[in-house]
Amino acid sequence: MVVVAIPPPYRGPTAGADRIEVPAGTVRQCIDAVEARFPGFRTQILDDRGRVHSFVKLFVNGDQLGADALEIAVGDGDRLEVLAAIAGG
Amino acid sequence: MSSGPQGDRLIRVDMTTQTATTEPYPDAWKLLGGRALSARILLEECDPSCDPLGADSVLVMAPGVMAGTSAPTSGRISMGGKSPLTGGIKEANAGGEPGQDLMKLGYRAVVVTGQPSDPDKRYGLEVDESGVRVVEADDTKGLWNYALCEKLYERYPKKASFISIGPAGEMKLSGASIACTDEKGRPARHAARGGLGAVMGSKGLKYVAVDAAKRPVRMPADRKPFFAYSKDYTKNYLAGPQMFKTGTSSVVPVANMLHTFPYKNRTEGQSPDAKTLDGARIVESFEERGGGMHNCMTGCVVQCSNVVHDKDGNYKTSALEFETLTLLGANCAIASWEDVADLDRLCDEIGLDTIETGAAIAIYMDSGGMEFGDAEGAKRILREIAEGTELGTAIGNGAASIGRKQKHKRVPVVRGQAIPAWDPRPLKATGVTYATSPMGADHTAGLIVNPGLPPDQFARASQESQLVNAVCDASGFCQFLQPTIPEIASYYSMLYGEEISREQVADMGWQCLQDEWAFNRGAGWKDADDDLPEVMKNEGVGPDGVMKFDVPKDVIAQAKQQRFDPRDELFQLKATG
Numbered sequence: 001m002v003v004v005a006i007p008p009p010y011r012g013p014t015a016g017a018d019r020i021e022v023p024a025g026t027v028r029q030c031i032d033a034v035e036a037r038f039p040g041f042r043t044q045i046l047d048d049r050g051r052v053h054s055f056v057k058l059f060v061n062g063d064q065l066g067a068d069a070l071e072i073a074v075g076d077g078d079r080l081e082v083l084a085a086i087a088g089g
Numbered sequence: 090m091s092s093g094p095q096g097d098r099l100i101r102v103d104m105t106t107q108t109a110t111t112e113p114y115p116d117a118w119k120l121l122g123g124r125a126l127s128a129r130i131l132l133e134e135c136d137p138s139c140d141p142l143g144a145d146s147v148l149v150m151a152p153g154v155m156a157g158t159s160a161p162t163s164g165r166i167s168m169g170g171k172s173p174l175t176g177g178i179k180e181a182n183a184g185g186e187p188g189q190d191l192m193k194l195g196y197r198a199v200v201v202t203g204q205p206s207d208p209d210k211r212y213g214l215e216v217d218e219s220g221v222r223v224v225e226a227d228d229t230k231g232l233w234n235y236a237l238c239e240k241l242y243e244r245y246p247k248k249a250s251f252i253s254i255g256p257a258g259e260m261k262l263s264g265a266s267i268a269c270t271d272e273k274g275r276p277a278r279h280a281a282r283g284g285l286g287a288v289m290g291s292k293g294l295k296y297v298a299v300d301a302a303k304r305p306v307r308m309p310a311d312r313k314p315f316f317a318y319s320k321d322y323t324k325n326y327l328a329g330p331q332m333f334k335t336g337t338s339s340v341v342p343v344a345n346m347l348h349t350f351p352y353k354n355r356t357e358g359q360s361p362d363a364k365t366l367d368g369a370r371i372v373e374s375f376e377e378r379g380g381g382m383h384n385c386m387t388g389c390v391v392q393c394s395n396v397v398h399d400k401d402g403n404y405k406t407s408a409l410e411f412e413t414l415t416l417l418g419a420n421c422a423i424a425s426w427e428d429v430a431d432l433d434r435l436c437d438e439i440g441l442d443t444i445e446t447g448a449a450i451a452i453y454m455d456s457g458g459m460e461f462g463d464a465e466g467a468k469r470i471l472r473e474i475a476e477g478t479e480l481g482t483a484i485g486n487g488a489a490s491i492g493r494k495q496k497h498k499r500v501p502v503v504r505g506q507a508i509p510a511w512d513p514r515p516l517k518a519t520g521v522t523y524a525t526s527p528m529g530a531d532h533t534a535g536l537i538v539n540p541g542l543p544p545d546q547f548a549r550a551s552q553e554s555q556l557v558n559a560v561c562d563a564s565g566f567c568q569f570l571q572p573t574i575p576e577i578a579s580y581y582s583m584l585y586g587e588e589i590s591r592e593q594v595a596d597m598g599w600q601c602l603q604d605e606w607a608f609n610r611g612a613g614w615k616d617a618d619d620d621l622p623e624v625m626k627n628e629g630v631g632p633d634g635v636m637k638f639d640v641p642k643d644v645i646a647q648a649k650q651q652r653f654d655p656r657d658e659l660f661q662l663k664a665t666g
Contacts (some may be wrong), residue, residue, distance in 0.1 A: 007597070008538055008539035008542075009347060009539065009540070011541030012347070012541045014541055016539075016543050017541070035238075043346075044346060054339075054342075055339055057330045057332070059330075068647065083330055083332065085332040085333060085339055085340055086340060086343065086538045086654075087337045087340055087393070087568075087664065
């Protein structure tokens with residue numbers, strides 16, 4: 001299983017859950033798996049064309065993913081982390 | 090190993106006699122700085138029942154503990170006093186150079202008391218290696234902040250930095266800010282919230298000029314470990330995601346998605362103009378126009394401050410922040426970031442809090458005073474503030490003031506101070522902060538962006554966030570560096586060459602809140618009033634308007650009634666504002 005770490009701003013759809021376990025697959029499949037259990041999660045990560053929002057950053061085991069993030073494979077025991085910029089100013 | 094910074098002093102300025110003196114800084118206060126130091130001085134030396142704009146009021150300017158050192162992003166300065174908006178204690182902090190320069194000279198705080206007998210007189214305070222003195226400054230009367238600084242740079246060295254007020258502060262308007270010059274000498278960094286510019290104006294103090302000349306950075310006791318720690322800290326920060334690399338304005342789409350991008354005087358939580366107000370548009374402008382991201386103060390590694398140019402490639406303003414794009418943009422249904430940039434510059438010039446002023450203009454629009462979306466009208470109103478017209482004065486005095494004038498019912502304020510962009514309806518724990526913080530509705534006092542937080546955790550999350558932010562605002566570190574309490578404790582330990590535990594630092598944060606709550610009790614604040622206005626409870630945002638602030642008063646009260654036992658999570662929590 002892959003652990004998807006949910007940042008605080010995105011815990012509305014997950015009803016406060018901060019990590020969700022999903023089957024191994026690509027990053028896109030992991031996001032879809034979270035969406036299947038918690039509708040509303042995916043639109044926080046992907047835009048209406050299915051691309052990662054510019055304000056979202058994805059990490060696997062601490063390494064930041066690049067332009068091909070959604071197709072990267074994540075395996076059992078991996079940690080997929082979602083980060084979103086939050087600040088006032 | 091030495092014992093760290095030695096010979097620190099405190100500047101005392103008596104504006105009744107226009108005299109300035111210095112005295113040794115109490116050793117007992119060596120770990121107090123910024124907000125915590127301001128709170129302690131105000132609690133001990135300012136009658137909380139005083140008129141905030143009267144002679145008995147006290148204004149404190151206190152850099153954080155780490156300011157003036159080589160630690161990254163650590164030079165913020167706190168302004169503290171009794172707020173003419175909330176009637177309680179207020180701290181507002183800013184980046185820029187004055188905090189660094191004061192500390193390089195060894196001055197831990199400037200404490201301003203008294204009031205000149207002639208309210209038409211203007212004065213400046215000079216701080217340099219030769220000492221401190223109050224000087225006459227009638228020739229600066231009425232000057233807007235940028236023109237003022239240009240004039241001051243003719244008088245003082247190019248390396249000097251300034252703390253100043255614009256016309257709004259001189260007119261003692263409750264929305265007035267205090268400006269600090271940035272690395273380029275521009276008065277673009279504002280300690281904005283709570284109307285402390287009016288307190289400075291009430292003392293006839295137009296500016297403080299700080300010339301640290303070639304003074305080196307403050308030397309820590311444990312030099313080698315300190316420098317190594319800073320090097321690693323910076324390296325790790327730069328190797329990380331750098332979430333604020335494109336500025337706070339890049340938060341717009343996230344905030345809009347979370348229904349915390351208020352539209353039309355907070356009648357909705359999302360704006361149809363989120364794309365045109367998105368900070369990404371500002372970043373896109375850099376290529377053709379110039380401008381870009383920069384550090385607002387020496388030694389900053391975050392570099393979240395944008396420099397915005399106009400279509401001709403000339404400097405327009407800095408920094409155009411998320412809160413400004415929300416309150417002066419979306420909340421007024423002004424769709425163009427360029428119009429908001431104009432409004433931001435006007436606010437910086439006149440010396441106004443963009444949050445308070447944006448909220449006030451939106452209320453004026455909502456009450457029928459002008460059309461929503463009228464950007465030129467909004468600019469005209471800002472100029473009217475500087476001219477002192479009846480309407481300008483009502484807006485310049487803030488959201489509650491214009492609400493009273495217009496007899497309008499939808500006035501989103503807490504204890505007289507406008508609610509920031511971060512909305513307490515989708516972010517209920519942040520609402521608990523607005524209700525209980527000694528700062529009132531101020532997101533920098535304890536922002537919790539966690540819409541899925543279970544209700545039984547609201548109070549604890551708010552209290553912990555308030556505590557961590559109080560610690561950060563005492564340290565001089567910027568909240569956007571997001572230091573944890575243990576990291577700040579490590580820095581304090583190396584600065585003074587003695588073991589300072591994370592628990593001690595957390596206790597200092599809690600004591601800061603205690604001091605502030607004590608001041609507010611003396612000022613007449615009642616625990617029973619720890620709540621949000623009815624408009625936040627009755628008018629919802631989000632799908633079908635279901636998001637309302639519905640946190641029971643007994644839950645709100647838990648955030649300040651007693652301290653929750655420190656847990657490990659507290660020491661992993663990052664400051665967020």
